[in-house]
Amino acid sequence: MHVCVITDDPSTYSAKRFLEEALLAGHKITFASWPEIVFSGRKNTISINQKTLLDSYDAIILRSSVRSITPLSLVVEYCKAKNIPLLNDRLYMRLQNTNKLRQQILFQTENIPCLETLYGENLTFLEVKKKLHLPFIAKIANGSLGKQIFKIHSPEEFRTFARARKKDRQLYLFQKYYKISGDYRAFIIGKNEFGAVKRIAPQGEWKTNMRGARHERATALPQVMELTRLIRKKLNIDFAGIDILIDASGQARLIEINTMAQFKVFESIFPEINIVQKTLALLAKKKRGLLR
Secondary structure, eight states: OEEEEEOSOTTSHHHHHHHHHHHHHTOEEEEEOGGGEEEETTTTEEEETTTEEGGGSSEEEEOOOSSOOOOHHHHHHHHHHHTOOBTTHHHHHHOSSOOHHHHHHHHHHTTOOBOOEEOOTTOOHHHHHHHHOSSEEEEETTOOTTOSEEEEOSHHHHHHHHHHHHHHOOOEEEEEOOOOSOEEEEEEETTEEEEEEEEEOOTTOOOSSSTTOEEEEOOSOHHHHHHHHHHHHHHTOSEEEEEEEEOTTSOEEEEEEETTOOOHHHHHHOTTOOHHHHHHHHHHHHHTTOOO
C-alpha cells in the first residue's frame, strides 16, 4: 500500500512514526506539503506539484497546516469523486471546515454533551457575561495546541480581544470556563476507543495542552470512554484525538475533536497501544473495501 501524507512538516514525531511503521508493514509513505497541491479544472485532477496524481496513491492521510490556504474540502471532494481511500472521509464530508465553531454546531445537532458556547460579531461584554458568567473563555476558531485561547475577566480584556479580531479578521467564539483539575485525551481508531490520558496544567497555569503540562493514565473514568464511544458512533470517525472534561456535576463534556491529533504523549503513556500500526491497518481495510 502506497500512502500519501499531506503535512506541513515531515520531520514531526507523527510523520516519523508513520514512516517507521509503514516500513515494518511493507507499505510505502510519501510526504507532500499542502502548498504543493495543484488542482487542474481542465483535466479535473489534483496532483502534487503537477507531477504525481493523487489517484496514484492507495490512501490519503491529511495532517494539519498552519501556513497553507488550500482548503481541506478540495482534497476531500476529490477523493470522494475518485474513490480514493481517505482517513476520516465520512466525517470530513459532514465537517468540511474543522474549526472550533463549526464543531460546536455539529455537536449540538447530534446531541453530544459539549461546552456552552456563544458566537456573534456584535456581542458585548455584558451580554457574554450574563450568559457565561466570569471568567469566560475566548478562542480563535482555528487555533491549535492551546494557542490563541484566552480567559476573560474584565471589560478591558474583552475589548483587547475584540479589537485584535477586528484587525486580524480571525473567526472566534466564547465558551463557559469550567474549573477542573485536568482534562482528558482519548483516541478513536476505527471501531475502537483507547485511553484516556489525563492532562494537568503546569503550576500557576490553567491551560492543560501546553508545554510543561503533566500527563498520567486515567483508566477508571467510564464516563470519558462512554462519551468517546458515543462520539465515534454518531460522527463516523476513523481517527481522532478526543478532548473531554468532566464538569462539577460529573458530566463528561466534549471540548473538541482533533482529526489530525498528535500522539507522542499518548504513546508515551500507553506504549502498548500502537496508534500508527492500527491506523495503517485501518487504511488497508478501507483500500480493500472492507469498511463502509
